[in-house]
Amino acid sequence: MPTGYGYVLPDQNGWSRALHFAAAWIAVLTGLLHAISGLLTGHFRKNLLPARANLSWRALSTSIAKTLRLERPSEADASSYNVLQRLTYLFVIFVLFPLVVWTGLALSPGFISAFPASVTLLGGRQSARTIHFFVSVALVLFVLVHVAMVCLAGFWNRTGAMITGRSGTHKEHI
């Protein structure tokens, strides 16, 4: 497909835009399901909201140091999330995902015709585009770190726990 600046792309734009919007629909629909069920079952409150005691500088710095040393979690920690994980999940679920959806909708000419404030609050279309891009990069980085930590904590054990909702009892050997 010819472009305005002399660089000729192989014609993959149509394919990739279709993939993008199909993925956006899946992300929004499953995300809504996740958010609603998380609120109704108390999952966010019980498993993700950090205890007040863990929010002290001392507790936070211990957790950061442990993470940076790539220490494997103790048996007790492995069945729950530490304070850094909790804060990260809350940030991803309640800040990054809503922001990527909002900035994405702010780029839709049809959507902003009905809800113009969605783009003016972001400072216009090009600002919305920039934020959309960097938030999506942040989400990809989160996925990479998340998967790396799952591997560190025991890939099969954790993946099994994620799917069945029960944590495995067998020891994991990496």
Place this chain on the structure above:
Amino acid sequence: MIKVSRRRLIVSGLAATAGASGLAVAARLAQKYGLVPPDHGGIYGLGETLTYASQRLLTRHSLAREFTRSQISPRPFPNYLDPLTEDFKRLQVGGFADWRLSVDGMVVQPASFSISELKSYPSRSHITELVCEEGWSYIAEWIGVPLSHVLHLVGVHPQARYVVYVSMEPDTWDSIDMADALHPQTFLCYGMNGSELPVAHGGPLRMRLPRQIGYKNVKFINRLTVTDSLKKFGKGLGSNGAEYGYAWYTGI
């Protein structure tokens, strides 16, 4: 072997049947109320259909955001143009005096219009953003006659559902549904920023749809066909862009 009780089997069977017929009814209703785009098929069609249906349910009558004169972009970017055809150059030399826009299909009175005839009709303008799929955008004042005015002049049959517009550029055509065709900001556009529409921007006549992406705003249009079905145009996907895998509806 998993044991399934008879009751459970019957209940699941009934639930599956109800679900399947529910989906079938939803599909029929969506078709009836014009919520299914022509490029709904294939693996990506579901996403396109959800987008188009949501926009038609939520934003059918919304107006594109308009800007102030001071927000007009100083250097509007004219996108790449294929080399102009000999036919086009001949009309250009004559100052487009012989340019005609023909209107046919499901209309009471098929007709054709010169640019000066189009300019003699009530002229409208809006200062709106043209946004490209590639990421760039600019704000300009667009001047033209609302497409709805020309459609009323020729008289559109009540069964009409789409307007197909064809460019003088080879193999370039697109279409919109009646919601967009009758939308007050949809123009047959012949002017830009207080002067004639430059050839680089599609002069003498382009489609201007501020609620859709740039590539839907086809340049050099010289034919409109009103129709109730897009099946007989090209591969039946509603535009030449859709045949390349680009979405037909680009309000996103």
